[in-house]
Amino acid sequence: QVQLVESGGDSVQAGESLRLSCSASGHKSSSYCMGWFRQAPGKEREGLATIWTGGGSPYYVDSVKGRFFVSQDVSANTLYLRLNSLRPEDTAMYYCAAARTYCYKQIPPLSEFEYWGQGTQVTVSP
Numbered sequence: 001q002v003q004l005v006e007s008g009g010d011s012v013q014a015g016e017s018l019r020l021s022c023s024a025s026g027h028k029s030s031s032y033c034m035g036w037f038r039q040a041p042g043k044e045r046e047g048l049a050t051i052w053t054g055g056g057s058p059y060y061v062d063s064v065k066g067r068f069f070v071s072q073d074v075s076a077n078t079l080y081l082r083l084n085s086l087r088p089e090d091t092a093m094y095y096c097a098a099a100r101t102y103c104y105k106q107i108p109p110l111s112e113f114e115y116w117g118q119g120t121q122v123t124v125s126p
Contacts, residue, residue: 002027002098002115009094009120016086020120022079022096030054033103035113036070036081038092038122045095047107049081059105086124093119 008020022034031054039045049070051058058070069082079096097113 002032004096004098004115004117006094006096006117006120009122011123011125012086013125014087016124018083018086018122020081020083020094020096020122022081022117024077024079024098027077027098033099033101033108033112034072034079035097035099035103035107036068036079037095037097037110038090039095039119040089040092043092045110047110050103050107051079052103053079056104059103059107061107083122086122088124088126090122091124093121095119 003026005023006020008018010018033050033052035050036048037045038048048064049058049060051070067084071080096117098115099108099113101108101112
């Protein structure tokens with residue numbers, strides 16, 4: 001059973017930056033597809049980015065490409081999401097998730113992600 005714990009969410013003003021963390025434990029597979037997602041009130045959960053922990057470049061959806069950046073510290077079992085130039089429309093609960101499905105240049109369907117964190121809230125004011 002994989003446990004994921006997000007942290008780093010905060011209330012900030014437009015234009016500011018945040019770094020979210022996702023700490024993983026309990027994993028047995030050597031590699032996972034790790035994803036970052038967000039869900040705003042009244043909206044569906046949307047995928048933002050993925051990375052295969054076994055190696056490879058992150059993949060980003062167009063709406064965040066160039067502003068959000070994924071990185072990982074394999075030794076610390078931690079995944080990061082850097083959020084730059086935040087906008088009010090970025091306000092949402094942000095989640096990390098893990099899937100055993102291999103991912104490369106795509107975000108697998110949400111149903112493929114077996115493990116989810118509890119989320120961390122990001123609020124951006126104008």
